[in-house]
Amino acid sequence: MTKDSNSVRCTNCALLFLRPSARGQKRTARVEELLRQNHPPHDVELSHFRKVVEDTPAALRDLDAKISQARELLDTLLSERKQTQSHFEDAKSLLHPMLAQPGGAPWLLTRVCRRWRALAVNLPQLWTYLALDFDKHIGHITPRQCAYRVGLFIERSKGLPMTVYLGSEENITDHAVIPVLEVTIPRWKYLDVDLPRTSLQCLSGNHFLKLQGLIFRYNTEDEWDVNVDVFQPTTTPVLRKLQVSVARPWRALGHVRLPWSQVTSIASFPAFDADALTRLRTLTNLEELRVEVSTSGVRNPNPDVVPLPKLRRLSVEESDNALGRSAEFLTTLRVPALSNLFLDFPNDSVTLFPTSPLSFGNLTTLSLSCEMNSHSESTGHLLNFLTLTQHVECLRFYDLGITVEFFEGLTFKDGSPLRLPCLRSLDIGRCLFAPTFPANLSPLVDMLYSRLPGDGQDVHGSGQGSGSPSLESKTSRVYLNTVRLARPVYRRLELEKPDLFSKLSMDMHPECYFDFYEL
Numbered sequence: 001m002t003k004d005s006n007s008v009r010c011t012n013c014a015l016l017f018l019r020p021s022a023r024g025q026k027r028t029a030r031v032e033e034l035l036r037q038n039h040p041p042h043d044v045e046l047s048h049f050r051k052v053v054e055d056t057p058a059a060l061r062d063l064d065a066k067i068s069q070a071r072e073l074l075d076t077l078l079s080e081r082k083q084t085q086s087h088f089e090d091a092k093s094l095l096h097p098m099l100a101q102p103g104g105a106p107w108l109l110t111r112v113c114r115r116w117r118a119l120a121v122n123l124p125q126l127w128t129y130l131a132l133d134f135d136k137h138i139g140h141i142t143p144r145q146c147a148y149r150v151g152l153f154i155e156r157s158k159g160l161p162m163t164v165y166l167g168s169e170e171n172i173t174d175h176a177v178i179p180v181l182e183v184t185i186p187r188w189k190y191l192d193v194d195l196p197r198t199s200l201q202c203l204s205g206n207h208f209l210k211l212q213g214l215i216f217r218y219n220t221e222d223e224w225d226v227n228v229d230v231f232q233p234t235t236t237p238v239l240r241k242l243q244v245s246v247a248r249p250w251r252a253l254g255h256v257r258l259p260w261s262q263v264t265s266i267a268s269f270p271a272f273d274a275d276a277l278t279r280l281r282t283l284t285n286l287e288e289l290r291v292e293v294s295t296s297g298v299r300n301p302n303p304d305v306v307p308l309p310k311l312r313r314l315s316v317e318e319s320d321n322a323l324g325r326s327a328e329f330l331t332t333l334r335v336p337a338l339s340n341l342f343l344d345f346p347n348d349s350v351t352l353f354p355t356s357p358l359s360f361g362n363l364t365t366l367s368l369s370c371e372m373n374s375h376s377e378s379t380g381h382l383l384n385f386l387t388l389t390q391h392v393e394c395l396r397f398y399d400l401g402i403t404v405e406f407f408e409g410l411t412f413k414d415g416s417p418l419r420l421p422c423l424r425s426l427d428i429g430r431c432l433f434a435p436t437f438p439a440n441l442s443p444l445v446d447m448l449y450s451r452l453p454g455d456g457q458d459v460h461g462s463g464q465g466s467g468s469p470s471l472e473s474k475t476s477r478v479y480l481n482t483v484r485l486a487r488p489v490y491r492r493l494e495l496e497k498p499d500l501f502s503k504l505s506m507d508m509h510p511e512c513y514f515d516f517y518e519l
């Protein structure tokens with residue numbers, strides 16, 4: 001606002017006051033005198049009072065606006081203070097010396113009071129996750145103290161299966177805790193190991209009889225020629241899940257003997273690593289695979305087919321600047337048993353999908369994370385892809401912007417391409433609608449009605465021109481029966497289209513608190 005030549009500042013708060021003729025002042029002696037008697041004011045005073053009455057409403061509006069701004073500022077400052085206090089408390093808790101103890105949190109429960117200590121010590125489930133970060137223990141406890149604490153921790157677990165994390169950047173072969181740990185190895189159910197190769201060798205000769213899951217981290221950049229034979233098929237008879245994370249290409253794993261033939265689940269798989277692809281072709285029992293698609297690796301114009309006959313769940317995450325590489329990787333797979341596919345694309349980039357039919361005949365659940373409204377062509381690519389996935393029954397979206405064209409493409413219309421004819425469940429509870437989306441939600445409503453059994457009545461109640469197919473054209477189709485929506489969309493439909501709730505199982509996403517665009 002421009003400062004007027006007659007503007008003054010408030011004597012109480014020093015804020016610029018744009019209407020000085022109506023600004024707040026203390027009551028004068030003359031006004032008090034007039035209020036105590038019945039004599040009328042003088043003509044000059046009457047003119048002044050009329051001016052006050054005329055200007056005061058506008059002045060009150062100014063003050064109300066300033067009060068509102070001040071309240072918003074106060075709320076913001078209070079929120080920031082609360083968040084800062086929370087960070088302060090978190091930092092103090094995480095710096096507590098007890099968290100440096102092997103196993104961490106259970107020790108804290110034994111220090112609350114006598115009753116809590118008795119409960120914690122006699123509850124073996126609390127003592128089944130043992131995290132040993134040797135680098136964190138340095139300076140807090142000696143190796144002998146660490147061994148004693150681990151022994152006490154193990155005793156309190158009462159023979160239950162254990163989950164163990166071992167992490168260190170230094171060689172721990174001669175650490176006093178190793179003999180104590182070896183006693184429990186037959187009880188290990190899950191193991192997360194981030195150790196140098198020489199340290200891993202200290203576990204060799206043991207049998208991991210109950211080990212079902214292994215996270216194998218190999219992020220050190222030395223000792224690449226040291227053989228590791230800890231996890232062999234004979235020593236890990238029930239191992240089924242394997243997550244591999246390495247700092248260098250998978251050829252570094254050539255010195256590591258792992259029970260590849262019995263692995264059913266792999267995470268962090270590099271899509272275009274030649275050594276990784278060679279290994280992937282040997283995983284005939286693989287059932288779950290999580291793939292990371294990046295710009296690294298050489299593209300092969302004539303890639304060999306990768307048959308994975310038992311693969312049921314596939315997750316593909318595309319990084320920035322890897323445009324089209326996910327689609328390229330998918331075309332190399334032959335996965336006849338695949339039933340669950342998750343595709344995750346970066347934001348602010350064109351989204352490309354496979355354009356040729358894949359061996360996805362049994363795919364029933366499709367989950368997508370992509371931003372369709374940042375590039376108009378992305379919606380078209382998605383709709384073309386959905387014509388290739390005719391058996392999908394459940395569609396989930398984790399999207400930042402849904403477009404009108406998307407819902408129009410899923411609407412059943414005579415003469416239009418048939419997409420997802422078997423769709424029973426639609427989850428868009430984590431989605432935002434594009435700013436250009438109509439305020440009446442008509443594209444969404446049209447799509448929902450077109451996938452319901454009924455008499456083809458116009459979705460807006462007129463019975464004409466809805467574009468929805470007739471009852472006869474819908475009798476052979478599978479009907480939509482479950483829809484999950486973001487809270488604002490749910491509330492809007494609840495008010496404007498209550499009949500939908502009698503035909504569909506409508507649900508609000510419990511964790512979705514996105515602000516809805518102005519609809």
